[in-house]
Amino acid sequence: MRTLTVFLMIAVITSSQVSARESMKLNYFRYPPLSWEVNGKVRGILVDVLNEALQNRMGIKVTHHEFPWKRAQLMVRYGNADRFTTAPTPERREYTDVSN
Numbered sequence: 001m002r003t004l005t006v007f008l009m010i011a012v013i014t015s016s017q018v019s020a021r022e023s024m025k026l027n028y029f030r031y032p033p034l035s036w037e038v039n040g041k042v043r044g045i046l047v048d049v050l051n052e053a054l055q056n057r058m059g060i061k062v063t064h065h066e067f068p069w070k071r072a073q074l075m076v077r078y079g080n081a082d083r084f085t086t087a088p089t090p091e092r093r094e095y096t097d098v099s100n
Contacts (some may be wrong), residue, residue: 023061025082026050027072046085067080 028035028042035044042064054060065074075081077095088098 008058023063024041024054024083025081026062026064027075028064028066030066035066042066048054050083050085 026047028044029048030036031044033045035042035046037043047064050062054062065072065081072081072084073092076084079096086092088096092098
């Protein structure tokens with residue numbers, strides 16, 4: 001329960017703004033029950049929360065992708081993905097916009 005609480009309070013980090021007509025690429029790492037891939041589809045609490053917030057409430061189409069954690073971060077850093085969800089660090093703040 002403590003882990004769930006911590007992760008529900010983490011910041012969503014983004015490297016770019018995406019309009020409602022574009023697709024936002026969301027990266028995850030394998031960390032059940034937060035995120036994991038089954039038969040090519042990413043599932044988990046983070047997927048559910050971000051689908052509700054971005055897709056259902058804001059009308060932004062999203063795609064979900066699982067990668068090793070370092071690669072997921074590097075893809076956002078270099079503009080090959082739009083978002084990942086984690087705790088902000090000084091290094092991550094150099095290449096992302098942090099939201100609460």
